[in-house]
Amino acid sequence: MPCEVTRPTLQGMTHTPPPAEELRLLDAELWRLDARRAHLLVRRAQLVGALQSAQRVQPVSPTPVGPSRPEATAPGVQNVLLLLGGILLTIAAMVFTLVSWGHLGIADRALVLGAVTLTALGTPVVLLRRGLRSTAESVAGLGLALTVLDTYALHEVTFTAADGMTYLATASTVLSAVWVAYGSALAALPAATPLRLPLPAALVVAQLPLLLWGFATGGGPHTITAALLLTAAFDTVVALRVSVPSVRLVAVGGAFGTGGAGVLTTGLLSLSATGPSAAARAAALFLLAATIALGAAWFTPRPGLATGSATVGGLLLATGAGGVLRTWLPGDWLVPAYLACGIALLGGVRGALPEPVRRGVVRASAAVQAGAVLWTLPAVGVALLGPASWVWRAWSGAPADARDAATADALWPPYSATVPLVLAAVAAVAALAFRGTERHPRALTVALTLTWAAVMVIPPALELPYTVGLVLYGVAATALLGPVTRTATGLALLTSLCLGFLSLAAEPATLAVLASLTVLFAAAAWRRRLAPVSAAASLVYATGLMCAVGASLNWQPQHTALLVLVVPVAAALIAPRTADPAVTAAVEATGAGAGLLAVGLAIADPPLLALVLALCGVIAAGTAVRPGRRPVGYAAAVLFLAATWVRLAAWDVATPEAYTLPVTVPALLVGALRRHRDPEASSWTAYGPGLAATLMPSLLAAWGDAHWTRPLLLGAAALLVTLLGARHRLQAPLLLGGSVLTLDALHELAPYLVQVTDALPRWVPPALAGLLLLALGATYEQRLRDVRRVREVLGRMN
Structure with missing residues (x-):
């Protein structure tokens, strides 16, 4: 805010001082603030220096080394110890049962088995009441393992005559039921946390009874597969109805494992079925598997899992029904x-x-x-x-x-x-x-x-x-050209290609098919059915038709090339009459491709190749006349030049000027026209390429020519070019003509110069060169002095 200075008056009232007085007061106040700030900055620098000095002299105390970080947590150590203890006790029980069992009598055996098993199964109750849940888990695992050893011991002593598979099926059924009851009883204890081991372990054992009963009853592959699928159904129900996470995880794994094995076996049975009866039984198994999958999809609350299960169920239904139909x-x-x-x-x-x-x-x-x-x-x-x-x-x-x-x-x-x-x-x-x-x-x-x-x-x-x-x-192909879609047009092209290849088997078919395709795609382009593609395809098939006609007439490829040129001519006539630029570009590009094909066909016959190149040049020149196609004129010029060269080569003409003059004359005319339209254009751009095209090859030929005619004519031409460059003050003619003239003269004087050089002492050439350079330097200095004098005179005149 602006500072206003007031002062009292005799009447006790305040007023603002004059501007000069107020400005003086403001300057004084600012000066005091600057002085105070400078004092504070100096004091701050002193304090910072003092602190830095104290830090430099203060001894560095060693960093205290604390206790190393433990690599394992206390609960982890506890669980490892309990797990190892349970494993060791289980191994000890197995050793006792397998090795020391025979040293005891029947009563002692029963007493030991009952006491150890009941102790191992009852101890977790006490441990759970005291809150030792992890220890209870280990002891409960030992008790479950002891029940498995008890079943083995009973078979070895009491049920020795029982069938092994039947006993395994019965034992697995009983064990799963006992373990479920045991886990449920522990979960029912008041104020006790349920154990995680008994119920999942019971579900793992429950995967065996149906499969073992199937083997025990002598069931065939269909029975065993049904047992697997029913086990998967049981696991699915448990996974859907039980809320305990560990039990649900085991149930899901069991459902996928037994279900997958059952489906795989069912598929093998369906493929190997040789009659309707076997196929029907395999279909029934597929139906059971599909029912399980669809039931899981119906009742599961997860949409993704439901969709996946329903997909599997639908595939199983289709596979089963198809397997029945396969046998018929x-x-x-x-x-x-x-x-x-x-x-x-x-x-x-x-x-x-x-x-x-x-x-x-x-x-x-x-x-x-x-x-x-x-x-x-x-x-x-x-x-x-x-x-x-x-x-x-x-x-x-x-x-x-x-x-x-x-x-x-x-x-x-x-x-x-x-x-x-x-x-x-x-x-x-x-x-x-x-x-x-x-x-x-x-x-x-x-x-x-x-x-x-x-x-x-x-x-x-x-x-x-x-x-x-x-x-x-x-x-x-005709039907596909009706819809105005890219897909339909693309399929029509593929169909036409296949048709064209098939028609190559017979001559009449080739001519008829190529002619029909040419007309078909031309009509499609006329109706604007993706006209660029259709027009290009029509010209391509027309090119093929021309080649086929030439082959049908037993013409050589070079003569067929003249027939192929009909396509570029047609393209040049059609392109200006199209309203779509894309169609125009497609037609012109296809016509250019046909022209290249014609050149390739005629390449083995130089006279005909020259004719083909000349005709292509005429077509290109006609195209260049159109607005927007002026650059095609360069292509026309190249084609005409190539035609001329090929014709000269066919006549065995070895004179380089015959090849270079057709380039030089048009190039100089174009350069003169450009200079006329743009006087600022460089002579190197206008005349350089044309002059170099003839002078350089002629110079090379003259250096290898032992006669005097070519060097004389080249020297005269170079002199004329040099004089014209000097007359019109153009760098390109002056330098190019002068350089060629000099080199041509040196070529003529070379023998004499060699003789003179041999006759003179060795110091004469360097001396002459030095004198020449001095003369040139003096002349150059004299010119500079004259220019300086003229500039001074002009300055005085101004």
């Missing part, structure tokens, strides 16, 4: 049978199912359909890629049928006659299943692709006649 159908219908079962799953989602279960069943159906589509890929690949092998055996004769045409260098997959049916069925499901949803457009794209694949596989799968296959592919 031939090999070609195996995959369609499983596919039908997978599609039938979609009918079950219309009921009152929870959303996670519904989602899982839909995923199961999708998985079956995806597997069926994967099964079709080998046949689809052969149908699409196999015709390409006709490129190497073109016009060798039409094959017997469409399968022979597709498998000229490949093998047709076995049991693939129903591939079109599988693809069509999945396409129908994709088109109908997502109606009214946001994924319907993508589903329609998938359905279109699958339908196209089915159509492409029909001729080789059904072994249709060769001509019928060509017609079917042509109809498919």
Whole structure:
């Protein structure tokens, strides 16, 4: 805030002093503040220095070393000790039972067994009441292990005649029940924390009874598999109903383990079934497994687990039903049978199912359909890629049928006659299943692709006649060009490629197919069905048609090149009449590619190559006339130049000027035109390339020429260029002409200079060079002095 200084008056009132007085007072106050601040800064520096000095002289006391950090916690040490103690006691009991058992009588044996087991099982009760839960866990584990040893001892003494498998099944049943009762009794103690070991251990033992009873009763594979699945069902119920985390964890592991083993065994039984009866029994096991999975999905509160279980259940249902149908159908219908079962799953989602279960069943159906589509890929690949092998055996004769045409260098997959049916069925499901949803457009794209694949596989799968296959592919390509979609157009291109390769088997087919494809894609481009792609495809097939016509007429490749040039001409005429820049670019690029092909075909015949290059230059020049295509003129010039060079080479012309002058003259004309339009343009840019194109090759030729004509003409030309450069004050002609003139003169005087050099003493050449340099320096200095005088005169005039 601004500071206002007031002072009292005689009347006791205050007023603001004049500005000059107030400014004086403010300056005085600021001066006092600056002085006080300077004093405080000095004192601060003194205190900081004193503290730093005290720290430098203060001895450094050693850092006290505290006790090392323990590497194990007290509860961890306790648990390890208790675990080791329980293990050692269990080992001791095993040694006693196996080794020292025979030294005691029957009464002593019973007394020892009962006393030790009851003591081990009863001690945890006392320990739990005193709060020693970990110790109680160890002792309880010892007691459970002793019960297992008791069952072994009873078998060795009392039940020696019992069947081993039956005794194991009975013992496992009894032990699991006793351990459950024991764990439940300990959990029921007042003010006692339940033990974690007995109930999970009982559930682990409970995995054995059904399986062991199955073996004990002499059950076959189906019985053993049923025992595994029922055990998995029991584990699933326990996992869903019991809230103890340790018990639930064991139950989930048991359900996955026994259930997975049961499903794997069921799958093997289904695959090995040779009759309807065996397949039906395997299907019943699949149904049991599916019921378990779907029941778990229905009652589990976790949506992700419910969806996964429902997916597994749906797959099991489809697999079981497909296994029954497999025994009634031939090999070609195996995959369609499983596919039908997978599609039938979609009918079950219309009921009152929870959303996670519904989602899982839909995923199961999708998985079956995806597997069926994967099964079709080998046949689809052969149908699409196999015709390409006709490129190497073109016009060798039409094959017997469409399968022979597709498998000229490949093998047709076995049991693939129903591939079109599988693809069509999945396409129908994709088109109908997502109606009214946001994924319907993508589903329609998938359905279109699958339908196209089915159509492409029909001729080789059904072994249709060769001509019928060509017609079917042509109809498919025509139909695909109807929808205005990228997918449809791309599939149409693939179909046309396959059709074109197949047509190479016979000459009439090749001509007819290429002509039809040219017209088809031209019509599609005219109707703006993705016109850039269609127009380019039409010109590509037209190029192929020209090559086929030339081959049909028994023309040599160099003569066929003239026929191929029809395509660049057509492209040059069509491009200006298109309204879409993308179409124009596509047409021009395709025409350029056809021109390159023509050049490649004519490369073996230099005279015809020169003609082809000249015609390409005419086409490029005609294109360069259009607005926006001026840079094509450079390509036209290059083509004309190449045509000239090829023609000269064909005439065995070895004179370099014959090759360089056609470059120099147009280049100089262009340079002169540029200088006329832009007087500031550099002479190096305008005339340098054109002059160098002729002078440099001629100079090289002159140095190797023993006659006088070429050096004389080159010297005259270089002198003329030098004089023109000096006349118009242009660096490029002056320096290039002068350099060439000098080198040409040196070439002519070289023999005489050598003679003179040999005749003169060795000090003469350096002396002459030095005098020349001195003369040049003096002349240069004289010029600088003259310039300086002129500048002084002008300065005085100003």
